[in-house]
Amino acid sequence: MAIRHIVTFTFVEDATDEQKNAITTALKGLPELIPEIKAFTCGLDAGLSPGNAQYGLVADFENEADFRTYAKHPEHQKVIAENIKPILATRVAVQLSL
Amino acid sequence: MAIRHIVTFTFVEDATDEQKNAITTALKGLPELIPEIKAFTCGLDAGLSPGNAQYGLVADFENEADFRTYAKHPEHQKVIAENIKPILATRVAVQLSL
Numbered sequence: 001m002a003i004r005h006i007v008t009f010t011f012v013e014d015a016t017d018e019q020k021n022a023i024t025t026a027l028k029g030l031p032e033l034i035p036e037i038k039a040f041t042c043g044l045d046a047g048l049s050p051g052n053a054q055y056g057l058v059a060d061f062e063n064e065a066d067f068r069t070y071a072k073h074p075e076h077q078k079v080i081a082e083n084i085k086p087i088l089a090t091r092v093a094v095q096l097s098l
Numbered sequence: 099m100a101i102r103h104i105v106t107f108t109f110v111e112d113a114t115d116e117q118k119n120a121i122t123t124a125l126k127g128l129p130e131l132i133p134e135i136k137a138f139t140c141g142l143d144a145g146l147s148p149g150n151a152q153y154g155l156v157a158d159f160e161n162e163a164d165f166r167t168y169a170k171h172p173e174h175q176k177v178i179a180e181n182i183k184p185i186l187a188t189r190v191a192v193q194l195s196l
Contacts (some may be wrong), residue, residue, distance in 0.1 A: 003146070004139055006104055006154045008192050041102055046195040048101070048162060049169075056104045056192030058156055064146060071147075092190045094106050094154030097144040 002038075002098040003067040004060050007091065008053035015087035020044060020055070023087075026079040027057065033075040036066035053092070060098075067095065100136075100196040101165040102158050105189065106151035113185035118142060118153070121185075124177040125155065131173040134164035151190070158196075165193065 011020060024043055031037045039060040045052045061067040070076055109118060122141055129135045137158035143150045159165040168174055 001144075003144065004154070004156065006106060006156060008104060008106060008190050041194060041196060043194045043196075046101065046162075046193045048165065048193045049191060051191075053190050053192045056102070056194050058102065058104060058194075064144075067146065092106050092151050093147060093149075094151045095144045095146045096139060096141045096154050096156075098139060098141075 001064060002060065002062055003064055004058060004096040004098055005067055005070075005093070006096065007057040007093045009055040009084065009091050010053050010089040011055070011087045012089050019083070019087045023055065023079070023083045026083045030070075030073075030075060030079065034070050034073050036061055036069045038062055038066075053090070099162065100158065100160055101162055102156065102194040102196055103165055103168075103191070104194065105155040105191045107153040107182065107189055108151050108187045109153070109185045110187050117181070117185045121153065121177070121181045124181045128168075128171075128173060128177065132168050132171050134159055134167045136160055136164075151188070 027042045031040045037059055042057040045054050061070060125140045129138045135157055140155040143152050
């Protein structure tokens, strides 16, 4: 059962563009460090619709075990602790079984 | 600029499984009716993580114009009105430019 991991974020008011862009840089480094990631897209909202969240991420895994490896992986946890949490306001996640 | 449209939902307490599954049936009919959709995955959360939203959708489009055609398409609006809105509690969306 392949898993599609979907996450959206909103940020605190005083989050800087530099902090937001650093999230993308850090996240985009993960597929090289975590081979269980089969596909990975992330980035700031494109500003096409009012009321959207500010950030989105979609990551695909071959199975649940690989998703869990990613979820607790030290490199992933490091991005969460160093880049995301400091400016995070809200986080919504869903995992789809494909 | 390709667009990845990401949406998550939570449902009202008394939403039935039948109503939730009808969303998937209706949404999965859209790619045939709306050729601008290049890739489309949707479904109920797999229950792997506590605190997740209940539903997720990821749809890809070749460009912003195709995304907007989808967004206002009568068949898409019909699914929103008939299947989603009656049981919708919260909706979060993001569009990524790929």
